[in-house]
Amino acid sequence: DAGVTQSPTHLIKTRGQQVTLRCSPKSGHDTVSWYQQALGQGPQFIFQYYEEEERQRGNFPDRFSGHQFPNYSSELNVNALLLGDSALYLCASSPRGSFVPEQYFGPGTRLTVT
Amino acid sequence: AQKVTQAQTEISVVEKEDVTLDCVYETRDTTYYLFWYKQPPSGELVFLIRRNSFDEQNEISGRYSWNFQKSTSSFNFTITASQVVDSAVYFCALSDYSSASKIIFGSGTRLSIRP
Numbered sequence: 001d002a003g004v005t006q007s008p009t010h011l012i013k014t015r016g017q018q019v020t021l022r023c024s025p026k027s028g029h030d031t032v033s034w035y036q037q038a039l040g041q042g043p044q045f046i047f048q049y050y051e052e053e054e055r056q057r058g059n060f061p062d063r064f065s066g067h068q069f070p071n072y073s074s075e076l077n078v079n080a081l082l083l084g085d086s087a088l089y090l091c092a093s094s095p096r097g098s099f100v101p102e103q104y105f106g107p108g109t110r111l112t113v114t
Numbered sequence: 115a116q117k118v119t120q121a122q123t124e125i126s127v128v129e130k131e132d133v134t135l136d137c138v139y140e141t142r143d144t145t146y147y148l149f150w151y152k153q154p155p156s157g158e159l160v161f162l163i164r165r166n167s168f169d170e171q172n173e174i175s176g177r178y179s180w181n182f183q184k185s186t187s188s189f190n191f192t193i194t195a196s197q198v199v200d201s202a203v204y205f206c207a208l209s210d211y212s213s214a215s216k217i218i219f220g221s222g223t224r225l226s227i228r229p
Contacts, residue, residue, distance in 0.1 A: 031215065042205050042219030056216055088157055094215060103217060105159035
């Protein structure tokens with residue numbers, strides 16, 4: 001049973017560029033959440049997708065956007081990259097319709113902005 | 115507002131010692147969930163435990179145990195007879211009714227177990 005997968009593993013971008021990160025949820029899960037983890041800090045919630053719609057959003061600017069596909073996989077897009085966007089981006093998935101957030105996390109994508 | 119505080123930034127102990135990681139949380143909701151996650155150097159968050167606010171029973175899983183006390187809003191994590199493989203960053207986290215399934219993390223405690 002495959003867990004949450006993310007791609008790519010690492011990414012280096014230049015300020016002002018745009019980036020797309022990808023996530024495939026655990027089998028049987030339909031809800032995907034994205035978190036940003038800056039160095040030395042705990043993960044911060046970016047947003048959550050359910051039924052292809054953004055269900056909840058954290059305190060992140062509109063430069064951060066996402067999408068969920070019919071197969072429940074998801075993308076995180078960040079436009080106009082800033083140095084401060086350098087972080088580990090974690091994707092988590094949850095079972096269908098579950099309020100209980102027993103979220104399973106993927107290995108993350110480490111984004112470096114130079 | 116919801117908040118999780120892990121006051122211990124770093125802890126270092128010698129192997130086989132017991133160690134307790136502290137966690138204090140804040141929430142106005144009566145329904146909420148508390149979590150502990152482990153993050154080894156590889157970076158992946160590993161789920162350890164989830165407790166709901168209506169179940170204050172302490173839990174033990176092997177060398178791991180958790181003490182949930184609503185009276186002090188604490189959810190502490192104890193590792194008994196620590197091992198080098200326990201070295202990691204440990205996060206306490208909260209999800210309450212107001213935040214739906216969003217998880218709010220503490221800043222983490224870096225645990226180093228010395229041989």
